Amino acid sequence: MEIIVSNKSSHPLYEQIANQIKTAIMSGELQAGEAIPSVRSLAKSLHISVLTVQKAYSTLQDDGFIETTAGKGCYVSVQNQDFYLEEQQKRIEEYFLKAIEIAHISGITFERLVDLLTLLYQEDE
CATH class of the missing domain: 1.10.287 (Helix Hairpins)
Structure with a gap:
């Protein structure tokens, strides 16, 4: 899964990240139980703040798309x-x-x- 963000977009960076991950989940590109990049690794690869990625992941978790397990990482929720x-x-x-x-x-x-x-x-x- 490749995530691309743009400072020129009218949408905030965290929203761009969350939307792309949601799309990957809904399209089946990311399967239930599959790991997604850690907050730090994604922030590093996109050259953005860890706080921005954390906000995106928090949004995804609130919406039920991902689950975070302390010390293990973030995974696509096993939702029905x-x-x-x-x-x-x-x-x-x-x-x-x-x-x-x-x-x-x-x-x-x-x-x-x-x-x-x-x-x-x-x-x-």
């Missing part, structure tokens, strides 16, 4: 799949809300929107 599914559904809802807003503005009916979603979903299978 429902937790990750819920996170993905929240992301999808955001896109749906945006699509619905565009449909309302454009005068696209609910039926037409459903037809479009059905077509796109089946096309991807």
Whole structure:
């Protein structure tokens, strides 16, 4: 797993780190029980403060994505799949809300929107 941060981003560094680790977990790149870099090693490799990485890890732990064991390190939480599914559904809802807003503005009916979603979903299978 490679983490890339940018000082030019509108998001704070800790948020960039947390988001990239969340994405890796939700995509399956990082598996339950798998170790993630220690706070110190990640801070060193990214040339940033240990406190910044600690804040990212704290956020991930609060959200249930990682567990920290004193003296052993940080690991991807062994959460049930429902937790990750819920996170993905929240992301999808955001896109749906945006699509619905565009449909309302454009005068696209609910039926037409459903037809479009059905077509796109089946096309991807």
